[in-house]
Amino acid sequence: MKIKIDNTPLMGGHAVRGIGEYTRLLCEALKNTQSVTLVEDGSFDVLHYTYFDLFFHTLPDNFSKPVVVTIHDVIPLLYPKHYKPGIRGKINLKKQINSLKKVKFVITDSETSKKDIIRFLDVPEDKIVPIYLAFDPIYKKVGDKEKLKAIKDKYNLPDKFVLYVGDINYNKNIELLTRACIKNKTHLVIVGKSAGNINHAIANFKGKGIRDVVRSLSGQTHPELAHYQSLAKLFESKHVSTLGFVENADLVGIYNLASIYCQPSLYEGFGLPPLQALACDVPVVASQTQAMVEVLEKGAVYFKPLDIDDLINKIESLLNDQGLRESMIREGSKRLKNFSWDKTALETIKVYKKALQ
Secondary structure (H helix, E strand, O other): EEEOOHHHOHHHHHHOOOOHHHHHHHHHHHHOOOOOOOOOOOOOOEEEEOOOOOOOOOOOOOOOOOOEEEOOOOOOHHHOOOOHHHHHHHHHHHHHHHHOOOOOOOEOHHHHHHHHHHHHHHOOOOHHHEOOOOOOOOOOOOOOOHHHHHHHHHHHOOOOOEEEEEOOOOOHHHHHHHHHHHHHOOEEEOOOOHHHHHHHHHHOOOOHHHHHHHHHHOOOOOHHHHHHHHHHHHHOOOOOOEEEEOHHHHHHHHHHHHEEEOOOOOOOEEEEOHHHHHHHOOOEEEEOHHHHHHHHHHEEEEEEEOOHHHHHHHHHHHOOHHHHHHHHHHHHHHHHHHHHHHHHHHHHHHHHHHOOO
């Protein structure tokens, strides 16, 4: 069975984000199986688009071969005030929905995302297959103390800190996490290109208005201007470090140095960084939202996503209660056994086979 996978997510900005990592690791896992052959050119049996944009016309209008599409989430449709598509975006969304009607199957990351896709994109339930993602095997416990010290010195990390890895969009709830750490005088380290861009813009736009800072990030006034305004001010705190983009090899070390990993999101379709943290034996505190509980189960301590005091209490508990820390690390290790790229690849191949029937 010859499979062609659209390589768009492996280029540009997506290459270093979750979509790019999903595409890369899925391709690597598929190559290790005997059931499929990945092809870039020539004939193929199934075409797999591993990326679906809600507001850009990324799918053709018609397909000559069976097509499978991965839709990771539809978060912008859940928060329309913060992710405004504009007129062109609305037109493209209609085109994308029409194209979806012609695909054989939709793969998504969780049961949570499946419900949203049914609700917002009008895809029949029997066409949607939830397949869990997995973490890159490079994420693991590091015992080399000299290597960890070198990374700590390189990024000027404190002895104790809460770690967050990812974007800083509205649904990520970073403002609450940042305020909680500042209020509790607990150091927060944020890894991710978007947070680093704000930090860089602040440094270069001293004396100018925040609107200029945010405009410098995208070349225009960002629709999340008010959200970024708050974050830009908070990121100036001595209790916050924004590292920007970090290569995976160093990121493994940063996870290992963290006291706690926090995923504060108001909403996620899956949430890969908590699994990466658990793989490094770092206890996780996560928002008590549907996808987080579905993915992590007993592998995390949960807080109410709008309750700053609850978050502070959970962070304090994980920082100071060694018994709780060890218990959560054990539970996290058990939960991790449910995720592997070999398993993800095999379940994806089942979808390819169904698409050919």
